[in-house]
Amino acid sequence: IMLVVVFYAVYYIVLSICFTAFRLEMLDGLAPFDFKTNPSWINPNYLVLLISLEITYFVCGLLFVLIVEEWVWDYAITVTAIHIIITSAVMSEFPLMPHWWTALGAALILMICGGQILAYCLFKNNLIYPVLDDF
Template sequence: MALKIEIAETKVILLNLLICVIIFYSVYYVVLCICFTAFRLQMLDGLAPFDFKTNPSWLNPNYLVLLVSLEITYFMSALLFVLVVEEWVWDYAITVTVIHIAITTAVKSEFPMMLHWWVALGSGLISMICVGQSLAYYLFKDNFIYPVLDYF
């Protein structure tokens, strides 16, 4: 059984990853600004995407803004990642999420241990993978990689 896959060069992968990270944080800040405006709140600071200590309450508007903006960011980023990486959305989504966790840890000088933050991050990642892969399959189904089963 042979799997015939052409592997992209490291430079192409790193360039795509850089583009995806830029897309993710650009979308995040735009959505944050829109959400803060919609909720009529003052923007806390430029570090809002890395805030995992906000009190998780449906009555706390700052928490709602951070939650809604994270989920919308993952959904919108999935749509844009498809244009950059085609069928490899899941791989780049997971890698960008790991980078986001690393940056969050570095910015806050503390590893996020808040369960609500992990749940929001996980649900956003799952939606990004599902939406991204579905859209990628729909747009690029002729280019998808299927294993070649020799001697089957």
């Protein structure tokens, strides 16, 4: 639960920064769950949602390392699944837009890779490696 709270706190902070940087009026509280925005490189609302999603996942991957130390990929997948469930509940339909799934998949890869690399760098002496002598 703590990681989900961290995820959404970071998401809203990054979303606010992106809206300010793009000089847009803040959307309603549904912005992190909006998968119906028209995907276009000239649509600033779409760009803000896309950029904030990617930055949030990368930053959370790094923050999750500080909280759980190992198994960042497991927590990343769990938080993403919870985000999909909450998104479906808030928007009252399951997201079927391919652009949303592509952005979410790229963000998940960023979270896992960034988190796992940082975890290895910070905790490489504490990681548990299987012994294959008797295998």
